[in-house]
Amino acid sequence: MSASKAAAARENAGAEWSAHCHFVLRLADTSLILAQRLGEWVGHAPAIEEDLGLANISLDLLGQARMLLTHAGELEGRGRGEDELAYLREESQYLNMTLVEQPNGDFGQTMTRQFLVDAWQLELYERLQQSQDARLAEIAAKAVKETRYHLRYSAGWMIRLGDGTEESHGRMQAALERLWPFTNELFAADAVDLEVAEAGIAPAPATLQLAWTERVAAVLVEATLTQPQTTPFPWFGRQGRHSEHLGHILAEMQSLHRAHPGATW
Amino acid sequence: MTDNTRDWPLYEIFIRARSGLDHKHVGSLHATDARMAIEHARDLYTRRQEGVSIWAVRSTDIVASDPAESDALFEPARDKVYRHPTFYDIPDEVKTL
Numbered sequence: 001m002s003a004s005k006a007a008a009a010r011e012n013a014g015a016e017w018s019a020h021c022h023f024v025l026r027l028a029d030t031s032l033i034l035a036q037r038l039g040e041w042v043g044h045a046p047a048i049e050e051d052l053g054l055a056n057i058s059l060d061l062l063g064q065a066r067m068l069l070t071h072a073g074e075l076e077g078r079g080r081g082e083d084e085l086a087y088l089r090e091e092s093q094y095l096n097m098t099l100v101e102q103p104n105g106d107f108g109q110t111m112t113r114q115f116l117v118d119a120w121q122l123e124l125y126e127r128l129q130q131s132q133d134a135r136l137a138e139i140a141a142k143a144v145k146e147t148r149y150h151l152r153y154s155a156g157w158m159i160r161l162g163d164g165t166e167e168s169h170g171r172m173q174a175a176l177e178r179l180w181p182f183t184n185e186l187f188a189a190d191a192v193d194l195e196v197a198e199a200g201i202a203p204a205p206a207t208l209q210l211a212w213t214e215r216v217a218a219v220l221v222e223a224t225l226t227q228p229q230t231t232p233f234p235w236f237g238r239q240g241r242h243s244e245h246l247g248h249i250l251a252e253m254q255s256l257h258r259a260h261p262g263a264t265w
Numbered sequence: 266m267t268d269n270t271r272d273w274p275l276y277e278i279f280i281r282a283r284s285g286l287d288h289k290h291v292g293s294l295h296a297t298d299a300r301m302a303i304e305h306a307r308d309l310y311t312r313r314q315e316g317v318s319i320w321a322v323r324s325t326d327i328v329a330s331d332p333a334e335s336d337a338l339f340e341p342a343r344d345k346v347y348r349h350p351t352f353y354d355i356p357d358e359v360k361t362l
Binding site for chain 1: 273294295296297298300301304305307308309312
């Protein structure tokens with residue numbers, strides 16, 4: 001298949017998704033990729049207690065991703081389950097927010113990424129409990145409790161390290177500067193977002209921004225960190241256009257299933 | 266894994282398994298502060314629904330008896346059997362005393 005035909009095939013694969021299915025896949029992929037990133041810490045965290053803490057959060061996110069992928073598969077109506085969607089889609093068909101595929105960096109950078117996502121997921125899941133999609137509302141009701149804990153955990157580290165030593169403060173501020181531009185994508189709406197908002201399936205992304213900003217700002221003040229200037233640079237991970245990092249994550253995550261289809265233990 | 270926890274204070278963790286039961290000592294962990302102690306306790310000791318409440322106490326805040334003093338502290342109670350309420354006649358109607 002030529003490159004242009006391959007591109008067209010990918011376009012078609014995406015075009016078959018309704019906005020509803022598209023939206024659920026975006027949520028699923030964002031949780032899945034963040035779970036995978038956090039999993040990279042297992043055995044490497046600065047303390048065994050943190051090792052378990054990060055793994056717990058990763059497993060919560062993986063659980064969310066599994067439910068959302070299964071739901072997306074049902075909405076898609078092509079008989080694909082969670083495994084087919086997780087392991088057999090290519091990079092351009094992955095619809096996660098670009099923020100979650102960013103490298104772990106040091107522990108402070110991982111926590112900063114986590115904190116920015118947790119605060120967003122909390123606002124989103126709280127509202128999704130009232131979704132017209134009853135299954136999505138159920139998933140959100142479970143996820144919102146997990147996410148409240150994730151935010152407690154990551155906000156604690158923001159404050160502890162931000163208001164810590166000179167070195168920890170410097171690293172946290174640097175992580176914030178590095179990751180902040182990716183937060184634009186959390187609140188930018190495209191045709192998919194507008195359609196699901198219109199249908200009462202999900203809130204319009206921009207409606208989450210004020211509450212998110214207030215929640216984040218309160219923690220940053222306590223952490224003695226300075227909120228970076230918002231930059232207009234856009235990212236398009238949830239439209240399948242990713243930073244250079246996602247391909248590596250997928251290669252690692254999908255290789256076993258692709259070599260041994262249907263493998264279980 | 267590098268052991269960065271050597272400088273972190275040790276906390277003793279107590280978990281209440283169900284409402285109405287006592288908090289029971291389950292183990293100890295390292296944490297930099299009280300908030301983290303509760304979070305680590307939650308992640309380490311309640312991940313299989315073991316509890317509904319957590320207490321964390323700085324290990325250094327626990328006053329403990331000295332094992333070397335065991336004889337003086339505990340031996341004298343050994344021959345005071347009269348302190349056990351075993352000399353009462355239990356009425357037959359009382360089943361669960």
